[in-house]
Amino acid sequence: MENNKLKIGIIGLGTVGQGVVKVLSKYDDIEIVSAAVKNINKQREVTVQNLTQDPYELARNADIDVIVEVAGGCEILDVLVEAVKNKKHIVMANKELLARHGAMLFDLAKENGVSILYEAAVAGGIPIIMPIKTSLKANSFNFVAGILNGTTNYILTKMEEENLSYEECLKKAQELGYAEADPWSDVEGYDAMYKIAILANIVFNKRIDINKIYREGITKITAFDIQIADELGYKIKLIAQAKKAQYDNKEMLDIRVHPMLVQKSKAISEIKNATNAVMLDGFPVDKVMFVGPGAGQFPTSSSVAGDILTLKAEINRREEILPLMACHHSVYAEQADIEDTINCYYIRISTRNNPGEIGKIGTACGEFGINLSCIIQKGTNQDGSATIIVITENSIEKNINKMINKLESDNYTKIVNKIRVM
Ligand SMILES: NC(=O)c1ccc[n+]([C@@H]2O[C@H](COP(=O)([O-])OP(=O)(O)OC[C@H]3O[C@@H](n4cnc5c(N)ncnc54)[C@H](OP(=O)(O)O)[C@@H]3O)[C@@H](O)[C@H]2O)c1
Missing domain, CATH: 3.30.70.260 (ACT domain)
Structure with missing residues (x-):
């Protein structure tokens, strides 16, 4: 970091990337050296001086201190590996890549003395990773759960409020931009699965195998089930949860994503539309709940920009940057089979x-x-x-x-x- 100016390279100038550029525009001490996109000729809401279609240029650019990865998908993994080997810190929002390849990437970051921050990867604008790793550090948790996918929560809310079918509400969500044209990852619970894997990893200090997480989406939920649930005092929500459990006298982590009937008396049943919520239960804190916007350009950029500013404040100050944010575990959790739960x-x-x-x-x-x-x-x-x-x-x-x-x-x-x- 020269002249106290943090130099960043952004991979991806889509919804989040452009939001990050807008939010950072008021900081004179942060310079966007270059950005990588797929299609250099696309019209964008923001201008970045050096645009490239080769993200490796950023990973190899000696001028860049921090790579901001807001491209998505797992194909970008090799670029991040190269960036880490070139001693660049990483800020990223990519839950799928973290859930699938986080262990390898964190080991590599440790070897190379750099940090990987990923506040935006879980629950968009809600601060949850940093609070768990810092303010709640003294706790031993037995439970983390949440509504971690805004698209499915929007669909379930509309089915309940307007007594419409799943298909009608999905269409509505797509028209309003709450659901992608291909909604598979959201409605089948994959997006929430990646997020609960990341949360379980930091809450229980264990590595998580996503292939052992039970996952079920919302496509089989009908307006009739929602109506019956309502009569019986429940709402139906897509819940991602991870908890410590004893099954067959063995300590396990029970991690899963599936729809649940939630008693109306529980605060999480009140989370509507695209809002997200994360609940934690630990000692000494007891139960806490974080609520807020789980996606969207500005909420997500808030988390990405927060990570960039955190790095800016730490780089050059000490040998080891943000030690509490580093990954300190290497053992895989014993994960429960859904049949035993x-x-x-x-x-x-x-x-x-x-x-x-x-x-x-x-x-x-x-x-x-x-x-x-x-x-x-x-x-x-x-x-x-x-x-x-x-x-x-x-x-x-x-x-x-x-x-x-x-x-x-x-x-x-x-x-x-x-x-x-x-
Ligand atoms: N959108 C949200 O509200 C939200 C919330 C939380 C987390 N996230 C995460 O944030 C990331 C970005 O999401 P997004 O919604 O901003 O996606 P997006 O709108 O689809 O934008 C993706 C951007 O990445 C670029 N890109 C894709 N592959 C690339 C490659 N191989 N090399 C260089 N550039 C590449 C695309 O280039 P072109 O523009 O040229 O196509 C585009 O600018 C994802 O990991 C997502 O899961 C998003």
């Missing part, structure tokens, strides 16, 4: 409208040690079938699946939906 379940059953069907459900639950807290019949359908809703007490997932197999073995009973309860 314990949950309460909402189960929507379609069966014959005959006397004795409810009794059969009760018997099947009894056979597998499942206690029910609620069983109701929601009228009869046009085809003569009956819809029965069951809410169980805490049960082992594999017993629930055995009970479901037993019920479905009669060829006329079908489990239409199974949603875990928070």
Whole structure:
């Protein structure tokens, strides 16, 4: 850093990259040396002096102190590896790359004495990485969970408020720019999975294998399920969670993403539209919740610019920069299999409208040690079938699946939906 001026190179000038340029424009002591994009001829809202289509130019530029990676995708990994080897600090918003390759990248950063900051990668504008690593450093956590994907929360909110189908609400979200043309990563829960992997990693100080995270999206949720949940005192949310648990007498990390019925009395049930929330439970702090905008040009740029300014304040001050922000763990967590987890379940059953069907459900639950807290019949359908809703007490997932197999073995009973309860 020459003349107290921090020199940065930005990879990506899309939604976030352009926001970062706008936000940094008021800082005379930060210079954007160069930016890399895919298409150099594209019209943009901001101007950067040196534009290139080769991001390696930035990784190799001796003038650059910090690489800001806001391109996305995992193809950019090799560029970041080269930048770290060239002793450049990294600020990034790329949750997928961090969740898949973070361990390798952090090891490399340690070897090369540089920092990787990634506040924007989880929950966009909400400060969560830095607080966990600094202000909450003294805590031992047993639980972190959140609504980490604005697109799905927007869709579920609209389904609930306007009694519309999933497809109608997805279309609405796409028209308003809350969902991508290809919404797969959001609606199938991948985006939230990357984020909970990053959070679990720093909250529990363990490496996380994303291939062992159970993941289920929101595409099977219907307006009918939302309406029934509402009548029973719940909202349906896509929850990403990681918690310490003892299954089969073994300490495990139970990490997953799936829709959940959330009691209306819980604060997280009130998180609407594209807003995100992260809850933590630890000692000595107890329960805390962070709420705010999880995406968008300016909220995300707030986090990226905050990381850049943090580095600016630290570089040249001491030998080891931001030691609390470094990655200090190298051991992989024991991750629970979803079959071994314990949950309460909402189960929507379609069966014959005959006397004795409810009794059969009760018997099947009894056979597998499942206690029910609620069983109701929601009228009869046009085809003569009956819809029965069951809410169980805490049960082992594999017993629930055995009970479901037993019920479905009669060829006329079908489990239409199974949603875990928070
Ligand atoms: N958008 C949000 O609200 C948000 C929130 C939190 C985190 N993030 C994360 O921030 C990152 C950027 O998101 P975004 O929404 O800004 O994406 P975006 O609008 O699609 O912009 C991506 C930018 O990267 C450039 N790019 C892509 N591949 C490149 C490559 N190989 N070399 C050089 N440039 C390349 C693109 O160039 P062209 O413009 O020439 O195509 C574009 O300028 C992603 O990791 C995303 O997950 C985004």
